[in-house]
Each structure stands twice: as structure tokens, then as C-alpha cells.
Amino acid sequence: MSDDRIATLRARLTEALSPVEIEIIDESARHAGHAGAASGGGHYILHIVSEAFADKNLIQRHRLVYDAVGDMMHSEIHALSIQARSPDE
Numbered sequence: 001m002s003d004d005r006i007a008t009l010r011a012r013l014t015e016a017l018s019p020v021e022i023e024i025i026d027e028s029a030r031h032a033g034h035a036g037a038a039s040g041g042g043h044y045i046l047h048i049v050s051e052a053f054a055d056k057n058l059i060q061r062h063r064l065v066y067d068a069v070g071d072m073m074h075s076e077i078h079a080l081s082i083q084a085r086s087p088d089e
Contacts, residue, residue, distance in 0.1 A: 005044075005076050009024055009077075012069050017052045018052065019049055019050040024046055028042040042076065042077055042079075044080050046081065046082050046084075051087060053084050054086040064084075065082050
């Protein structure tokens with residue numbers, strides 16, 4: 001199921017933000033026994049580079065990511081650590 005989540009995350013982020021780089025790391029196994037893991041939500045680290053982040057502050061960048069995957073939060077995704085950069089950074 002986790003591979004499906006990663007594929008869905010990647011597809012949504014690619015469609016919304018056209019990243020030049022994207023890496024999604026599944027850290028769910030490290031959180032076994034955690035309340036979020038018990039409900040089935042995964043823990044992920046996202047490294048993403050996109051022109052969409054140019055001239056955006058941290059909150060604006062995170063909002064763009066959440067807009068793309070928001071309906072997955074708190075059901076399929078319990079925690080998402082975001083590192084979002086523009087290509088010039």
C-alpha cells in the first residue's frame with residue numbers, strides 16, 4: 001500500500017508543480033506503534049525542486065504542496081516533512 005501512496009504523491013505533485021527533482025522517502029516503519037501509524041497514515045519526507053517555488057516564502061511553498069495532496073493528509077499521510085526549493089537554490 002505504501003508504494004501506491006508514494007506513486008499517488010509523486011503523480012499529484014508532478015501534475016501540480018512540474019518538479020525538476022522529486023524524492024519521496026517513506027519513514028513509516030520508523031514510526032511503528034505511533035498513533036498515526038496505527039490509523040494507517042504514513043510518514044514521509046519530501047525533497048522537491050520546482051520553478052513554482054521561485055519567489056515564494058516557506059509557508060507559500062508548503063501551501064502549494066498541501067494544495068496538491070491535501071485530501072491525503074490525515075488519512076493516507078499522517079506526517080509530511082517538506083523540503084521545497086526553486087532550481088536556483
